[in-house]
Amino acid sequence: MPVTEGDITDRPYRVIGTIVSSIRKATIFSRGVSHDKVYRELWERGEKMGADAVILAEYGESKRTAFSPGSREIRGKAIKFLTDEEVAALRR
Numbered sequence: 001m002p003v004t005e006g007d008i009t010d011r012p013y014r015v016i017g018t019i020v021s022s023i024r025k026a027t028i029f030s031r032g033v034s035h036d037k038v039y040r041e042l043w044e045r046g047e048k049m050g051a052d053a054v055i056l057a058e059y060g061e062s063k064r065t066a067f068s069p070g071s072r073e074i075r076g077k078a079i080k081f082l083t084d085e086e087v088a089a090l091r092r
Helices: 035-049 084-091
Strands: 013-024 053-059 063-065 068-081
Touching: 013 035, 035 053, 035 068
Parallel strands: none
Antiparallel strands: 013 068, 053 068, 063 068
């Protein structure tokens, strides 16, 4: 399933949900949350929703507090591609 920062313009689709979550580092000494980990998390959440793809993927800056070693907010739109029948029905 593709996860992309942009939109998909070559195939019609419907949005089935918005993904909003955060990823946390295990400890203060752990490496920062990577781009790959962000996309993997979006992919897993999209898959659970039955999505064909996740578009408009984005993530914020890593934030650290006294109670958290660091987290990063992530978001994206889970989409399902329209079937030929659904596209034909929209054109009627």
